[in-house]
Amino acid sequence: MMGYHPLVKRLLDGELSLAELPPELRAEGEEALRLLGAVDRAPVALSPLLDERVMAAVRSHAASPAHRAWRWLNTPREVELRLRLRPWTVWAGALAAAAGLALLLGRPAPAPERGLATQVRVGLRDSVFVRFVLYAPGARRVAVAGTFNQWDRSAAPLVPAGTSGVWTTTLALPVGQHQYAFVVDGARWVVDPAAPAVDDGFGRRNSIVAVTAQGAHTL
Numbered sequence: 001m002m003g004y005h006p007l008v009k010r011l012l013d014g015e016l017s018l019a020e021l022p023p024e025l026r027a028e029g030e031e032a033l034r035l036l037g038a039v040d041r042a043p044v045a046l047s048p049l050l051d052e053r054v055m056a057a058v059r060s061h062a063a064s065p066a067h068r069a070w071r072w073l074n075t076p077r078e079v080e081l082r083l084r085l086r087p088w089t090v091w092a093g094a095l096a097a098a099a100g101l102a103l104l105l106g107r108p109a110p111a112p113e114r115g116l117a118t119q120v121r122v123g124l125r126d127s128v129f130v131r132f133v134l135y136a137p138g139a140r141r142v143a144v145a146g147t148f149n150q151w152d153r154s155a156a157p158l159v160p161a162g163t164s165g166v167w168t169t170t171l172a173l174p175v176g177q178h179q180y181a182f183v184v185d186g187a188r189w190v191v192d193p194a195a196p197a198v199d200d201g202f203g204r205r206n207s208i209v210a211v212t213a214q215g216a217h218t219l
Contacts, residue, residue: 008032127172128211132182134158134192137165139184146180146206148173153183175213179206 010016011029021029132144142158149155158167179198182190191197192207200206
């Protein structure tokens with residue numbers, strides 16, 4: 001029927017009669033009706049045995065282990081999870097939390113900052129972290145130089161603590177006595193006003209800090 005005119009197809013479907021076709025399509029319609037009439041329209045009866053064989057094959061497939069497993073996997077079901085905590089695990093967690101709280105509550109409060117180099121915390125075995133603080137509100141940059149960095153004026157820059165004019169940095173210094181001074185704007189050497197100072201022999205004074213395993217101290 002794919003090669004027939006649409007009106008001829010409507011003729012074969014019973015929607016039109018042969019007389020309703022245009023004259024130029026009637027010959028094509030007659031040929032199509034002849035071919036349709038030659039088709040054997042006798043109903044086809046299937047053997048009852050075929051139906052039984054088909055149903056037996058369906059039942060066999062449904063009863064196979066693979067099919068049962070697939071059906072079990074695809075069946076929705078509720079799953080209940082139960083978590084059992086052993087008593088010793090609960091007590092261990094509680095004791096660990098209590099120990100951590102005791103360490104936090106028992107830790108001594110940090111010492112207040114001073115104008116000179118102050119201890120922050122003990123670092124490596126032979127060094128201590130020391131904080132240097134200088135009040136220089138008009139400075140553009142500040143550094144600290146001393147015997148601990150070969151008096152390098154750019155090795156240890158300080159950073160401003162907000163907009164209050166306070167500059168600070170923290171360095172790991174070896175245990176021992178150190179001389180130092182602040183370098184303001186890369187040229188002006190300033191002693192620590194809160195630390196003792198000594199003459200360096202060249203007309204300039206240097207601040208002194210003593211670093212021990214217990215912290216930084218002024219002499």
